[in-house]
Amino acid sequence: MTKPTVPALEGWFTLDAEKPHLIGTQCKSCGTYYFPKQSVFCKNPDCNGEAFDEVQLSRTGKVWSFTNACYQPPEPYVSADPFVPYTIIAVELEKEKMIVLGQAVEGVDVSQLKAGMGVELVLEKLFEDEQSVKLTWKWKPVA
Ligand SMILES: [Zn+2]
Numbered sequence: 001m002t003k004p005t006v007p008a009l010e011g012w013f014t015l016d017a018e019k020p021h022l023i024g025t026q027c028k029s030c031g032t033y034y035f036p037k038q039s040v041f042c043k044n045p046d047c048n049g050e051a052f053d054e055v056q057l058s059r060t061g062k063v064w065s066f067t068n069a070c071y072q073p074p075e076p077y078v079s080a081d082p083f084v085p086y087t088i089i090a091v092e093l094e095k096e097k098m099i100v101l102g103q104a105v106e107g108v109d110v111s112q113l114k115a116g117m118g119v120e121l122v123l124e125k126l127f128e129d130e131q132s133v134k135l136t137w138k139w140k141p142v143a
Contacts, residue, residue: 008078008126008134012036014056015135020123021056022100022137028053033096036076058094059121060142065090066104066113078136080127089139091119105140118142 007015014021024035027042029049035057042049069088072079079086087104104113105124119139126136 003128003132005133005135008136009076013121013123013137015123017123019059020121020137021059022121024055024057024096025052026055027051033057033093033098035098035100057096057098057100061091061093061100061119061139063089063113063115063117063119063139063141064092064099065115066110068110069103078126078134087113089113089119091139103136103138105138108141112141 007013011023013023022035023037024033025037025039026033027044027047027049028051030042030044030047032042032044032047033055034052037054039052040050066087066089068085070085072083087109088101089104090099090101092099105122118141120142121137122140123135124138126134128134
């Protein structure tokens with residue numbers, strides 16, 4: 001029997017296996033993008049916006065920074081349990097120019113990364129339990 005595949009975090013990304021997108025919000029007043037979603041008040045100090053549109057963010061960007069994550073990340077980030085060290089990449093999204101953190105795909109470590117290289121968003125297994133395989137977004141270097 002195959003286990004169902006479910007998102008580790010509900011509503012954070014689309015489940016399109018080929019071209020997944022992170023789901024963020026955009027302030028209706030000033031256009032600032034947010035990920036994770038912001039929906040109560042705009043953090044832009046010059047904006048009084050309280051209305052947001054849900055948007056699919058760019059699924060490509062450039063490596064801004066990266067590191068080995070050797071400790072368990074804080075909530076709401078979900079990680080494998082027991083914790084396995086992984087590579088974390090800070091990516092500047094193509095269109096929004098905002099920085100979004102994510103794990104590197106399996107098999108990619110810091111020695112293969114450099115600032116400015118192109119990456120795209122993919123969905124990969126985070127961990128699995130008795131019931132299902134939990135998916136999360138990861139960054140994959142593009143050739
Ligand atoms: Zn705003």
